[in-house]
Amino acid sequence: MNIRLAAESLHSCSGCEISLLNIGEALIPLLNRLQLVHLPLLMDHKYSDPAGSETEISIPKAEIGLVSGGVANTHQLQVLEAMRKSCTTLVALGTCGTHGGIPAMINEWPMADALQTVFSTVTTEPVDVPNQDTPPMLDRVYSLDEKTDVDIFLPGCPPDPTIIARVLEDFLDGLTPEPVTKSVCDTCPTRRTGKSERKLLRFTANARFDSNESTASMQCLLEQGFLCMGPVTAGGCGHQGEPACIRARVPCRGCYGPVRHQDNQMLGMLNGLVSQGIDFKTIIDRKSMLRFSGAHGRLRPLKEKKRAS
């Protein structure tokens, strides 16, 4: 079956699109069966329908729409709505789209304050926050499903190219792609001894491992005292089933977002750490556990949270 594909990137770094291209040679047979109708990364496209309203965004009809990035301004919201209208199945591609991603870290501050801070600097002449020819910002960074219906969530920062290829293949074969149900820990080969450090180490310390041995011989990084987010992070990164960061002997930072879409990575991790006897006070950068999943109201300005309590 041939299907039409449209893709868009909103509040994103374009890394997810690069991951799409990084499917590499395996993309060639897929392209024989995919008709790319809209892909600004590769093809020029005028958003306005010449016959329609100048302000209306027009995107060609497609069976599948990939959208990366969250939503932070009114233009991105319009593009998302146009994609939803044109695409039968909408896929949130990447953790910015599924959970806000790194850009949603700004949600810790009121948007106006954050912009003021960015455009005022102590080292150069402060400038006004740009307000001409730029779309107005929303009050915070939203994930896609906070603004429209999303059919499939494909997290990752960026998602591994093999995962994107598998989802596209499933579509072409008329199958519904299976959601991830495993955590990073479930696919991690490290050795677990059941003996944990009682305080968390800063990431500036080196993990204990023998570079001549496989990762299977390395003790679990969480047990070694590093804040490894593997227990609360969706699996799927890396090749041959080995999580990408663990393979590089560094802790998981949580970039695939929570295992179940609605879970809170910070609460899950804190529960796990405390139940392992780790001293709560040694966990100094708690909010960093939401560095990839700050949308859905997880990260909020302090004052707002105080008002709510």
Ligand code: SF4
């Ligand atoms: S999920 Fe990561 S790679 Fe994709 S757009 Fe966001 S920051 Fe970039």
Ligand code: SF4
């Ligand atoms: S906590 Fe980290 S190192 Fe330990 S098993 Fe999970 S992913 Fe592997």
Ligand code: SF4
């Ligand atoms: S190990 Fe964690 S941070 Fe590293 S790529 Fe996998 S999900 Fe992302």
